[in-house]
Amino acid sequence: MARAKGVPVRQFVDEISGSFRKLVGVAGFSCDDFIRTTEARHKSAVLALWERLRSNNQIYLGHYAGFYSVRDETFYQERDLVDEICDPEGKFNEVISFVESGLRDLSISRSKKALLGIERTITLVHKECGGKIPEVEGMLQGEEAPIDYEAVLAQYVEYMVEYRFFEALKFVINLSSVANEYIARRAPWKLFKEDRKSAQAVVFKLLEYIRCIGIMLQPFVPDSASKILDQISLPVDKRTFGHFSEFHKSGTSLETPTPSSAG
Structure with a gap:
């Protein structure tokens, strides 16, 4: 491959190694060390072991x-x-059947309507709630009843511990779709003109959807998930699965919304 590119082998492999180093930043994670077998420290360690x-x-x-x-x-x-x-095991046959049935084009993007309206929700908080998470004591009932935190987290964790990461991510995206259907059905921007208390409860529930989705997205897109949770002013120490079932604090001030990949 180096010959095909017309470059020395060492230069070629250095470029490949550089690509892997860049992945650290792209994926949003950190590593304690990055070592190559061509490094002097690796060679000296191998020679020392060999001699021993x-x-x-x-x-x-x-x-x-x-x-x-x-x-x-x-x-x-x-x-x-x-x-x-x-x-x-069932996935093996599923993949085989999928390939044998013929491959078709797939969508690599989606309309903004298909994504959770973070910016839209936070804009509504600033417009109708003074930029703060509304007080909704006694209002979270009926359609505005809280989501089943324990059931949602249990299903997500089940997928993750079984290494079914695609299904875990699909589960999060589906929850986003549920939230979109909810906001479209309840139309809080209209409800504020008729029943402010109910509208505030709708907004609160939407913020809870955003909070839960942001927490579950952290293993997949840490940087984007962090920005999502920053926009709803969720403290860093409240972004763990241990705090998943805890309501976001009413009265918390939200920053001015900024466009994100999720909204």
Whole structure:
């Protein structure tokens, strides 16, 4: 590949390594260290280990049989092989059937209507609630009853612990769709003209949707999720799953809304 690009091998692999380093920032995570086998510190550590093993007569010539992985550049014994390569098992057949049925074009974007209206909701808070989360004691009932926090979190956690990350993310997106349907049905911008108390309860519930969705998005898009939670002024220490079922505090001032990838 380096020859095809007309560059030295070292330059080519340095560029590849640089791409992986950039992923750290793109993905929004941090690492304690980033080391390459070509670094002097790696070579010295390997040589030190080799010399220690050799001096203790733990390295010898012989024959070895096993499964060789070209990608990993190592041998594996049968006990090291993973049978559950596609877990859960039903997903294996599902993927096969999906491919065999013929591949079609897919959507890589969606209209803004399909996303949770964070900016719209916060704008409403500033326009009708003085920029603060409204007081709704005794008003969260009927359609404005709180979402079932425990059930929502339990389903999300189940997907995550079973490594069904796509389903976990789809679950969060579906919850966003439920919130969109709710705001369209209740139309708080109209309700404020007829019943301010009820409208405030609607806005409060929408902010709760945003809070829960923001918390669940953190493992997937940490930077964007952080911006979402910043916009509703949720304290950093309240952004854990341990605080998932706790209402956001009424009277909290919200910052002026800014466009986000989720709203």
